[in-house]
Amino acid sequence: MSSSTPRATNLTPEELEELRARARREAGPFLAPDVLRRARVHNEEWAAEILGHPYGGPHAVTWPELYLLHLAVQAEPTPPPPPLATAARLERETRAAQERRAVAQEAAYREKEWRELADALRRAGVRVEVRHNYTSHRHLEFYTQGADHVYLLDALRVGRLWRDAGVVLCHTPSNARNLACLEPATDGRLPSCRTCLGHLRSAARRLAA
Ligand SMILES: [Zn+2]
Incomplete structure (x- = not known):
């Protein structure tokens, strides 16, 4: 030693x-x-x-x-802290702090992206908000069960993406019934529906072009 x-x-x-x-x-x-x-x-x-x-x-x-x-x-009534256990504890604490930082960074990134995308649509006269879907009982390919969707307050016409006001971006005739009951998210949550986010990103990109 x-x-x-x-x-x-x-x-x-x-x-x-x-x-x-x-x-x-x-x-x-x-x-x-x-x-x-x-x-x-x-x-x-x-x-x-x-x-x-x-x-x-x-x-x-x-x-x-x-x-x-x-x-x-x-x-020796009071020995030094046990080095191996102390090092292991410090490593655990460091790793936990890194994970907390990564989670916070990810949340900040998602928040910033949502703000920028919503702003891009608003500049084109299309207001969007986050709505939570409480009613889906089935899982289909084109929507995420119980997800937070991007809801259109105004109609959207960009490229091949045509949606009326009052539906979510991932809305299709086949999943309309499953997305019938949407409630505005009042707790500042961000959209989690991948399909909605995909449409939102491409719409913002096209509108900015
Ligand atoms: Zn959606």
Whole structure:
């Protein structure tokens, strides 16, 4: 172990040797009930360094080892944080923070895109809003069940995409019944229907051209 590697104990190798020698001298052949009662370790990494080999739990140590751990707890009441467990926890926290950032970035991107696309249509006189579909019970290829759709407040005529006012962009004669009941989304949610978003993107692109 290099000197820069964080250790689970601040006891020096000399101090550890001394404790081990003392444990060999003092432990004796019989268990001491008061030591057993108070037996504990700070953490597994610390115990492994004290023992000089992996610590398998209180039932996996011999009586002299238990006594050594007992002496070591008294010699070092407050050891440093266990390096491996601490590093693992930091890594988990870092990963969680990265994921939260990615989710926030994705949300910000979707929000910005929606605003820009809706603005592009509004400049062409077509107002859109997000409406949630509560009624679909079936899943068809051309709409997403329970999705948030892009609803037209004005008729849209761009390229081959013709839609009346009062329908969603993914509206077709065959899915009209499934999209009959749409409620305005009042909680600032963004459209999630891929078909609606696809039509919205291509309409905005054509209108901007
Ligand atoms: Zn849709």
